[in-house]
Amino acid sequence: MDKVMRIASENGLVIFSKSSCCLCYTVNILLTDLGVSPYVHEIDQDPEGKEIEKALLRMGCSAPVPAIFIGGKLVGSTNEVMSLHLSGNLLPLLKPYYSFN
Numbered sequence: 001m002d003k004v005m006r007i008a009s010e011n012g013l014v015i016f017s018k019s020s021c022c023l024c025y026t027v028n029i030l031l032t033d034l035g036v037s038p039y040v041h042e043i044d045q046d047p048e049g050k051e052i053e054k055a056l057l058r059m060g061c062s063a064p065v066p067a068i069f070i071g072g073k074l075v076g077s078t079n080e081v082m083s084l085h086l087s088g089n090l091l092p093l094l095k096p097y098y099s100f101n
Contacts, residue, residue: 001055003048008069011039013097016056016067018044023078024066030085036097038068070094 008014013031015038017024024040031038043049043065053064059074061067068075070093075081084090 001058004052004055004059005072007039007041008074009072012071013038013094014069015040016052016065016069017042018065020044021065027066027068027078027081030081031094034085034091034094036094038097071096 004016007016013036015024015028015031017028017040019042028038028040041052043052046052056064056067059067061074061077062079063077066077068077068081075084075093081090084093
């Protein structure tokens, strides 16, 4: 869990991902299209990937990936991010991370 929190706090916008996950790709494209550049940590390419996966589940993720952190806080997975976007509440969270600030 320490590694997850370190990565999340060192990078303002983080997606814990697996390179073969279509939902991870979709969330990354959504965020990129909204004008932000998330840090994507591919847990299937990390030697500690299994431990990271377990830590994300312990933190409350319904599925280990995608797990999205904004400002060091777990937002959730695809459903939570899409719900925030559809309700208009995602853009204010992303404002500090716009690449055109």
